[in-house]
C-alpha cells in the first residue's frame with residue numbers, strides 16, 4: 185500500500201526517546217529524537233519513533249499524542265545491551281521493522297536514522313524497499329576514537345558503516361559546521377550534507393528567577409555555583425572541571441559551590457566514572473563544597489540552571505552539546521571546551537568562554553573571569569538567551585527538517601511511481 189505522504193519514521197535503535205534522560209547511554213540523542221518527533225507532530229507530521237525494547241517492563245508502544253508515538257521493536261533479549269554489543273542484533277531489528285509495516289499495511293518512504301547502528305538499519309531497509317534515508321550521526325567514530333585510550337573491537341565496522349552512510353544516504357544532517365567539517369575531512373568527501381542544528385525548549389528553560397531557584401534548592405545568595413549537567417562518561421571531561429575548581433579553591437576564591445548533576449548506576453560504566461570523580465573530589469579536598477544531586481529530571485533541571493552562576497561543559501569531544509544551549513536558554517554564561525559543536529553554539533566573549541579541552545588551568549581562569557564580574561556575566565547570559573531564541577528552538581529545527589523531508593518525500597514518491605509504471 186502507498187505510504188502516507190506526511191509520515192516519517194525516526195529510527196534510534198539504541199536511544200529510546202521515551203525513557204528517562206541523563207544516565208548511561210541516555211543523553212542528547214534521546215532528547216533530540218523525542219523533541220524533533222514532538223515538534224514535527226505539532227507541524228502536522230505523523231511521527232513514529234522506533235527504538236529497541238530494552239526491558240520486559242517496557243510498553244511496546246508509547247503514545248505521546250495523537251500524531252507521535254514511540255515503538256519498541258525487539259533486537260536481542262529485552263535487557264540492557266551496550267551500544268558496542270548491539271550490532272549483531274540489527275538484522276533481527278530490520279525483520280521486526282518489516283513485520284511492523286506488514287502488520288499495519290503501509291511502508292515508510294522516509295526514515296531519519298540516528299547514530300551509526302540505525303544508519304546500518306536504514307541502509308539495509310533501502311535494499312528492501314524504496315525509501316529516502318536522512319541520517320544524523322550524533323557522534324562520529326572517526327573523531328571519538330582519536331579521543332579515547334581503548335578502541336573497541338567494533339570500531340572497524342562502525343567506521344565502515346559511517347562512511348557508507350555518508351556516501352549513500354539521501355541527506356546527512358550535520359548539527360554544526362564543525363561536524364560537517366569532520367565528516368568531510370575524516371569520513372568521506374562525497375555525500376550530501378545539510379546543516380540543521382539541535383534545539384532546546386525555550387519555554388521550559390529561562391522561566392525561573394535565580395532567587396526563586398536558589399530558595400527551592402536551599403542555596404544561599406552569596407554562593408558561587410559552578411554547574412555541570414550530563415552523563416558520567418570520561419569523554420565529558422568532568423575531571424578537568426573538578427581540577428579547575430580545586431585551583432580556584434586553593435587560590436582563595438570563597439563561597440564556591442560545585443554541583444555535578446547526572447544519573448549513574450553502581451557497577452555500570454557511569455557508576456564507575458562517578459566513583460572515580462568522587463575520588464578526585466575527595467583527594468583535592470572539595471567534599472564540603474561539592475554536591476552530586478544525581479539525575480536531574482525534566483522538572484528540576486531548569487531550576488538548577490537558573491540557580492547557577494556558570495555552566496561548564498568540559499567535554500573532550502562534543503558533536504553538538506545540548507547542555508550548552510540549555511544553559512544559554514536559561515541566561516547562564518557557559519564555559520566550554522573549544523571543540524566540535526561547542527565552537528558553534530558558544531560565542532566566546534559574547535555568550536561565554538571557550539577553553540582548550542583537558543586544560544584545567546584555562547578552565548579555572550575562564551570560570552574565575554565570569555564569577556568575578558556579575559554584571560558582565562548577566563550580559564553574557566542575556567546574549568546567550570538571544571542566540572538560542574534566534575537559532576536553536578526545536579520548532580525552528582523541526583521546520584527545517586520538515587522542509588527537507590518534504591523535498592525528499594516527493595522525490596521518493598516519484599521514483600516509486602516510475603518503478604511501478
Ligand code: UDP
Nearest residue numbers: 206211212213414446447479480505506507
Ligand atoms: N540530562 C538530563 N538530566 C541529567 C543529565 C543530563 O536531563 O541529569 C540531559 C541534558 O539536559 C541534555 C542531555 O541529557 O539534554 C545531554 O545531552 P548532551 O548533548 O549535552 O550530551 P550527550 O549525553 O548527548 O553526550
